[in-house]
């Protein structure tokens with residue numbers, strides 16, 4: 011059974027990619043919304059301002 015790699019709760023369905031908060035495992039929808047997406051937006055903003063041609067996400 012899969013568990014969220016951030017909060018440790020049982021995952022329903024496929025889970026979500028936790029990058030960049032974690033580099034392995036899957037995270038639940040709740041952590042995705044509360045932690046992963048804000049972190050991703052931060053990184054995207056940083057990437058855009060530092061290197062406009064880089065496209066990793």
Ligand SMILES: [Zn+2]
Nearest residue numbers: 014017038041
């Ligand atoms: Zn979680």
